[in-house]
Amino acid sequence: MFGLCEEAIDVLSSRRADFGDIRIVRTRAQSLGVRNGETGSVDDSETLGFGVRVLLGGAWGFASSGLVTRAEVRRVSLLALEIARASAMLMDRKVRLAPEPAYRDFWQTPFIKDPFAVPVEEKFRTLFEADRLMRRDRRIKSALSSMRFVREHQWHATTEGSRIEQVLLSSGADCRATAVDGAQVQERGYPCSHGGQTLAMGYELIDLLDLPGHAEKAASEAVALLKAPDCPSGELDLITYGNQMALQIHESVGHASELDRVLGYEESYAGSSFATTEKLGSFRYGSPMVNLVADATLPGGLATAGYDDDAVKAQRWHIVKDGVLSGYMTNREFAPRVGLRRSQGSCRADGPANIPITRICNLSLMPGSAGSMEDLVRSTKRGIIMENNKSWSIDQRRLNFQFGCEIGWLVENGKIKKMVRNPTYQGITPAFWGSCDAICGPDEWRLWGVANCGKGQPPQTAAMCHGSSPARFKRVKVGVKAG
Ligand SMILES: [Zn+2]
Known part of the structure; x- marks a missing residue:
């Protein structure tokens, strides 16, 4: 494939492009589902395509194709140049990229068991078993079990001399x-909501998750929620559990720290951010125990790779350090605008047909010193535990938010008293993170995948992970009715 890449690099270099690159991407995707005792869906597809990006006279051009031949690579490269020339006429400021060394490298997601080598029959056996166990209780009116696997093989060449081959794998x-x-309708998902758990691992993740081993508990909790009392209203201490913290991090820190959004480039569609550049290094985002770290090297992370789609090597950096706003998600175009000499490397594209844009990297809350979940509950006088996100809304600047969760438990005098249904809470981003007074230790830390983050025009989907231990927030407004 690098032979075909050279064709594009020759065309772009001979036309004196400031920068140019080609990504050839082959994607295999498989998804399987079982619904109420029947095979719901089986999808297995492979796609191949390439995208050529060029910076000419300080303006971007991009073109792509699903036909991977030498002649087509040449045609599309010339088209990308033509588009850059046209964009240059409308440009109000010349694009300059932060420098990055050239790399020749191969990187792949570590895995134990190739999910595409596991027979479909074996996968369905597991799904049917989980389905059967969930439907033992006749009050379960709908049961759904699913698996999905994606392998993306990329060949990336730049006019700067990078030749990067990567094979990225995920299972869910x-x-x-x-x-x-x-x-009354109540749902419970295992291990989490919004399409379940997805990580950059092989089929060993499916073995670890053990759907049949947890299906009955999920079903019995859904049934118990039918008769559970509603979440109380008022100001209570909140303990976030499961993937709820992943969504909290994603919406109120991840999107808020995308530098393109901060600079106003996403304002017309995805929104802007309150975390503006003059706040960098001084703004109190959370309490001093709040450390949020972006990490493209994190094992299992869906945004983990050797390099991003700007050919920038994977890095680890603070977004919030000791409670203070300390960094952004950047690409090579915008990084210099906040004084960075080099991009942090969070620029990614959804497949070969889209131009890379600034994306949330894996972003995690670092563990604290509050010990185990039991320790945290024991030290809580009156509070509520909320697990697994059900709904969310947050304003365009990522300040005012409201979350609903699948299940809650009321805590009184250090003990879990009872299950409550339809738990919700709301807050304002810096005040909420500022009220964080306890974070459990590293033994409770879990990584959660967000496989369907939407952004951009035309819309693109990206995946990333958020890790967290259960954490407690003081006097949070809970039990607000969904609007
Ligand atoms: Zn998102």
Whole structure:
């Protein structure tokens, strides 16, 4: 494939492009589902394509194709140059890229068991078993179990001399039970909501998740929620658990720290951010125990790779350090605007047909010193535990948010008293993170995948992970009715 890449690099270099690159991407994607005892879906597809990006006279051009031949690479490269020339006429400021060394490297997601080598029959056996166990209770009206696997093989060449080959692999699975009683509908998903758990691992993740081993508990909790009392209203201490903290990090820190959004480039569609550049290094984002670290080297992370789509080597850096805003998600174009000599490397594209844009990297809350979940509950006088995100809304500047979770438990005098249903909470980003007074230790730290983050025009999907231990936030407004 690098032979074909050279064709593009020759065309772009001979036309004196400031910068140019080609990404050839082959993607294999498989997804399987079982719904209420029947095979719901099987999808297995392979796609191949390439995208050529060029910077000419300080303006971008991009073109792509699904036909991977030498003649087509040449045609598309010339088209990208033509588009750059046209964009140059409308440009108000010349694009300059932060420098980056050239790399010749191969990188691949470490895995134990190739998911595409596991027979489909074996996968369905696991899904049908989880499905059967969830539907043992007749109040479960809908059961859904699914798995998905993606392997993306990329060849990336730049006019600066980088030749980077990467094979990125991810696996995911979940099961979900819906209980119905009259007008009351309650859902429980294992291990989490929004399409389940996805990590950059092989089939060993599916073995570890053990859907059949957790299906009955998910179903029985969905049934128990039907009769559980509603979440109380008022100001209570909140303990976030499961993937709820992943969503909290994603929405109120991840998107807020995308530098393109901060600089106003996403304002018309995805929104802007309150975390503006004059706040960098001084703004109190959270309490001093809040450390949020972006990490493209994190094992299992969906944004983990050797290099991003700007050919920048993977890095690890603070977004919030000891409670203070300390960094942004950047690409090579915008990094210099906050005084960085080099991009942090969070520029990615959704497949070969899209231009790379600034993306949330893996972003995690570092563990604290509050010990185990039991220790945290024991030190809570009156509070509520909320697990697994059900709904979210946050304003365009990422300040005012409201979350709903699948399940809650009321804590009184250090003990879990009872299950509550439809738990919700709301807050304002810096005040909420500022109220964080306890974070459990490293033994409770878990990584959660977000496989469907949407951004850009035309819309692109990206995946990343957020890790966290359970954490406690003081006097949070809970039990607000969904609007
Ligand atoms: Zn997102």
